[in-house]
Amino acid sequence: MTDWLLTESDLKAIATGAGILGTGGGGSPYLAFLMAREQLRAGRRIRIIHPDSLDTDDRVLPLGGIGAPTVGIERLDNGDEGERLVSMIERVSGQTITALIADEIGGGNCLAPMFPAAQLDLPIVDGDGMGRAFPETQMTSFFIYGQPLSPSALTDASGNALVVTHATSARQLENIMRAASITMGCHAMMSTPPMSGEFVRQYAIPQTVTQAWTLGTAVETARQNKTDPVDAILQEAGGQLLIKGKVTDVERRVVDGFVRGVISIEGIADDRNRRLTIDVQNEYLVATEDGQQHAMVPDLICIVDLETGRSIGTEEQQYGLRVAVLVLPSPALLTTPIALESVGPRAFGYDFDFVPMVQKPAPT
Amino acid sequence: MTDWLLTESDLKAIATGAGILGTGGGGSPYLAFLMAREQLRAGRRIRIIHPDSLDTDDRVLPLGGIGAPTVGIERLDNGDEGERLVSMIERVSGQTITALIADEIGGGNCLAPMFPAAQLDLPIVDGDGMGRAFPETQMTSFFIYGQPLSPSALTDASGNALVVTHATSARQLENIMRAASITMGCHAMMSTPPMSGEFVRQYAIPQTVTQAWTLGTAVETARQNKTDPVDAILQEAGGQLLIKGKVTDVERRVVDGFVRGVISIEGIADDRNRRLTIDVQNEYLVATEDGQQHAMVPDLICIVDLETGRSIGTEEQQYGLRVAVLVLPSPALLTTPIALESVGPRAFGYDFDFVPMVQKPAPT
Numbered sequence: 001m002t003d004w005l006l007t008e009s010d011l012k013a014i015a016t017g018a019g020i021l022g023t024g025g026g027g028s029p030y031l032a033f034l035m036a037r038e039q040l041r042a043g044r045r046i047r048i049i050h051p052d053s054l055d056t057d058d059r060v061l062p063l064g065g066i067g068a069p070t071v072g073i074e075r076l077d078n079g080d081e082g083e084r085l086v087s088m089i090e091r092v093s094g095q096t097i098t099a100l101i102a103d104e105i106g107g108g109n110c111l112a113p114m115f116p117a118a119q120l121d122l123p124i125v126d127g128d129g130m131g132r133a134f135p136e137t138q139m140t141s142f143f144i145y146g147q148p149l150s151p152s153a154l155t156d157a158s159g160n161a162l163v164v165t166h167a168t169s170a171r172q173l174e175n176i177m178r179a180a181s182i183t184m185g186c187h188a189m190m191s192t193p194p195m196s197g198e199f200v201r202q203y204a205i206p207q208t209v210t211q212a213w214t215l216g217t218a219v220e221t222a223r224q225n226k227t228d229p230v231d232a233i234l235q236e237a238g239g240q241l242l243i244k245g246k247v248t249d250v251e252r253r254v255v256d257g258f259v260r261g262v263i264s265i266e267g268i269a270d271d272r273n274r275r276l277t278i279d280v281q282n283e284y285l286v287a288t289e290d291g292q293q294h295a296m297v298p299d300l301i302c303i304v305d306l307e308t309g310r311s312i313g314t315e316e317q318q319y320g321l322r323v324a325v326l327v328l329p330s331p332a333l334l335t336t337p338i339a340l341e342s343v344g345p346r347a348f349g350y351d352f353d354f355v356p357m358v359q360k361p362a363p364t
Numbered sequence: 365m366t367d368w369l370l371t372e373s374d375l376k377a378i379a380t381g382a383g384i385l386g387t388g389g390g391g392s393p394y395l396a397f398l399m400a401r402e403q404l405r406a407g408r409r410i411r412i413i414h415p416d417s418l419d420t421d422d423r424v425l426p427l428g429g430i431g432a433p434t435v436g437i438e439r440l441d442n443g444d445e446g447e448r449l450v451s452m453i454e455r456v457s458g459q460t461i462t463a464l465i466a467d468e469i470g471g472g473n474c475l476a477p478m479f480p481a482a483q484l485d486l487p488i489v490d491g492d493g494m495g496r497a498f499p500e501t502q503m504t505s506f507f508i509y510g511q512p513l514s515p516s517a518l519t520d521a522s523g524n525a526l527v528v529t530h531a532t533s534a535r536q537l538e539n540i541m542r543a544a545s546i547t548m549g550c551h552a553m554m555s556t557p558p559m560s561g562e563f564v565r566q567y568a569i570p571q572t573v574t575q576a577w578t579l580g581t582a583v584e585t586a587r588q589n590k591t592d593p594v595d596a597i598l599q600e601a602g603g604q605l606l607i608k609g610k611v612t613d614v615e616r617r618v619v620d621g622f623v624r625g626v627i628s629i630e631g632i633a634d635d636r637n638r639r640l641t642i643d644v645q646n647e648y649l650v651a652t653e654d655g656q657q658h659a660m661v662p663d664l665i666c667i668v669d670l671e672t673g674r675s676i677g678t679e680e681q682q683y684g685l686r687v688a689v690l691v692l693p694s695p696a697l698l699t700t701p702i703a704l705e706s707v708g709p710r711a712f713g714y715d716f717d718f719v720p721m722v723q724k725p726a727p728t
Contacts (some may be wrong), residue, residue, distance in 0.1 A: 003539050092456070103650065160530055160532050160536060162529060163527045164524075165526060168523055172547065179544055179547045180540050183536065183539035183543045236635050
């Protein structure tokens with residue numbers, strides 16, 4: 001297979017699509033796009049490789065931001081966080097990293113591996129551990145299907161760095177990293193342990209960089225052709241429209257290192273008199289109307305601008321925005337019984353089981 | 365100089381004295397004593413060496429507990445936390461540790477290096493970084509006088525472990541370690557970076573293991589001879605009696621990983637009609653009567669049982685205890701202007717400067 005060498009316009013399409021897949025979280029794709037673009041302009045290259053082109057003994061390092069998106073739009077990256085993670089993990093593990101992969105494709109985290117990939121000329125695997133964004137470390141297909149817990153590492157823009165050399169559970173790893181990231185101002189970059197090429201081929205959500213690019217390209221094409229970008233997303237991703245409406249209330253606070261809250265949306269036009277609320281923990285978790293859950297994790301609840309199809313992050317929500325709320329189907333690796341223990345509604349404290357979007361009629 | 369090989373009765377005397385030097389904190393000396401004694405009973409040895417016997421290129425590792433003493437009396441050590449710290453630091457730093465030293469001599473932390481010292485047959489330097497106990501990582505003579513910040517490591521009884529490979533300040537190191545220790549249940553063991561023998565000779569508070577032993581022996585001798593153990597402490601340590609009284613109120617809670625609160629003591633006998641309050645952050649910080657500060661950090665405020673001279677930790681305080689409150693002079697290394705920035709009253713949020721005990725008349 002040939003490597004895919006990203007262009008500036010590829011980066012832009014990927015950022016647009018990753019924003020939608022971010023389900024409100026994963027950090028600002030625009031800031032990440034600007035930083036990745038600087039790498040290309042500095043003459044470096046960003047290569048994407050298909051998971052099937054990995055050798056069994058490749059060592060693939062997953063990277064991503066950890067923190068509260070609300071903070072991430074004000075507290076910028078330094079740009080060397082990822083490079084330092086690679087060198088710390090290589091030193092502690094004694095392994096040479098041969099490829100990088102995004103922990104989560106959603107939001108700015110899609111682009112998190114791109115800075116170190118450009119700086120170190122390492123390829124990036126076309127895939128990730130979520131097929132979307134999730135708020136917590138243990139919520140990746142990697143951990144769900146047996147990735148080791150250590151060594152995992154954390155760096156911040158100021159130079160602080162730590163390595164967890166042993167953790168008793170993925171949940172405890174999350175607890176340690178979350179607590180440390182809060183002391184770093186709720187914005188840091190994290191790596192979990194290197195994975196073999198074979199493991200990544202089997203357990204990464206496949207080709208999600210391509211998916212982000214395709215989705216982003218569909219939205220950008222609709223904008224250029226002045227067709228409906230919301231329709232374009234639904235056609236491309238096979239989703240359902242939940243509501244078109246106006247944001248009428250935003251409860252949002254940074255609690256325990258997360259953005260938490262509830263977004264209320266009142267229907268407009270055909271959806272007049274309907275009212276949807278969406279629970280937030282960095283990402284959009286559950287969409288409820290009249291006590292009925294219309295959509296829930298791990299299915300993707302996406303909120304986009306009604307006119308442009310641009311994704312709206314949980315940190316950007318405000319009164320008066322006109323939005324479409326969509327639900328896209330979860331990757332299959334996240335709907336197995338073992339995966340739902342980590343990423344289903346009960347993992348977020350809800351007292352109901354996952355009902356996939358495909359089993360529900362579209363709300364009217 | 366000859367090594368001092370500790371006996372069980374030495375351990376007991378050191379634990380008794382370290383309890384007094386703990387100024388209410390540093391963890392339970394009794395639990396630590398029981399654990400260290402088991403090492404002797406298993407046939408291992410615990411060697412104490414004079415700081416002057418260190419070679420310039422010795423690598424001395426400081427160790428101590430981090431957490432809330434209230435938790436430490438219920439959540440016991442595993443016993444291998446220190447040994448794992450030594451091996452993690454050796455691995456990350458590439459240096460071979462040749463001796464251990466207590467971060468703080470006060471309370472159970474006096475004995476913290478003894479388990480790994482016995483297990484690894486490493487000597488323990490007769491000294492520490494505080495000459496007492498303090499609540500926070502950055503409050504050692506080591507950090508005050510230029511110990512590097514990394515690599516520092518943390519382990520807990522369950523097996524969790526991390527290494528901070530870079531910290532932007534000693535305060536940030538404290539923040540990271542404190543946050544991580546909270547996720548570990550407010551009870552963990554920590555090591556700061558290896559120090560050269562030369563640095564330790566210059567900046568450790570010297571011979572505090574001996575001081576703890578001497579103080580503990582004086583108290584035990586007074587008990588046996590049925591003389592006043594409080595007098596014995598004052599004579600041995602050159603302190604002042606602040607009050608003899610009864611504990612009438614204890615405000616105490618675990619906040620942000622610390623024990624915080626206020627202890628109120630009403631005078632009895634000659635001190636009738638006097639009322640002293642003592643502020644707590646793991647340790648006793650400031651003693652106040654009628655709006656006047658009688659004693660303050662870094663001088664040592666010690667609360668002991670009136671009859672037995674046994675130290676009473678902040679976590680043991682309760683209504684009705686009959687106690688003597690003493691103040692002992694701070695080690696000289698902690699009263700320099702640079703040291704007071706880290707351990708003087710203002711470092712704890714008070715709006716007044718340090719007035720040493722020796723400049724104050726004894727309260728009447």
